[in-house]
Amino acid sequence: MTTRRPANPLALAVLGLLLEQPMHPHAMATALRGRGMDRAFKLTTGSLYDTVRALARDGWIDAADTEQVGGRPARTVYRHTREGQQYFIDWLDEIVREPSPEYPKFLSAVGYLGALGRQRAARALRERAAALTARIAEGEGAYRSAREEHGAPRLFVIEAEYAQAMLQAELKWVLRTAEEIEQGTLEWPEVSADA
Template identity: 55%
Template sequence: MPPRKVRNTLALALLGLLLERPMHPYEMASTLRERHKGSTFKINPGSLYDTVESLAKHRWIEPVETVREGNRPERTVYAHTELGRQEFVAWLDELVREPVAEYPKFVAAVSYLGALGPERAADALEERARHLTERIDGAETALAETVGKGAPRLFMIEVEFVRHAWRAELDWARRTAAEIRSGALPWPENF
């Protein structure tokens, strides 16, 4: 399979939004924020507009109209092209089916946890557990707010997934910190 012309995951988010209806970039950004997608996609105006330009350049989306509301500037509304819809579905199918190595920073750091020494390692894991608890609480609030406003659960399914992953990480961090503190996880002499 030839390399995909657009690989930015923000493009995936924008293409997904355009399945619902044509939108202008400002509306895309607002919708992503309303749905708490900031933990899934890096959303900033510059990269969003660059991504829209790239999608249009590759003919995955196209302008369908220009609108003006009140004194606001004109805004270009975009929609999928047939090619864009096909590419989006193929890309999505590939991402769901095939696990890829993502090289998370935390896993890299855990591989050298021993260098922190037992006390500092346990402290770091316990602090991470506190941060994870906050994120889990935030995800639960986001789910309740968004689904409570009538958005379909399917629009927030990745938040459910991330919440479950964070819970698993939280359990691991707490258990490992407890093993370090109790001495059940032996520490090598040379650390």
């Protein structure tokens, strides 16, 4: 067992699912998509299988069983190892307790908003607001589906609530900033070219 923590955030989701019950990667993908977690990280068949293989190689999880339905190929069902479960819980505790720096591209770009000029910056922010509004609506639909159609307990989809809250906070800031630019109340550098 290696105590080295996986770099891929998908590993957190896989380890979290395996707290609920042992499962094979196909079931993991279905559960993650059903809960809308595929919006939190890149989820492809390849990335999921790579993550599962790495977790198994490093001793965080192991094969518990194989499952075969009809003529389909047998699927390996994975579960936590005793050590892997404890390391996961310790890792999760640390992540929840201690804010760590995250580096979203948008945060970097906002620092240079003035380079776009007033009109272009306002248009860009309004376009982002429209995209955020659509993403919020999509997230609400996925959340309702997970809760109502799939019967997922709130705790199992609480990350979707957090994601929605972050999107709503971003939307509020983007709309307010676009309005300030349009009304001329946001101080703007004289050297910027208006596009």
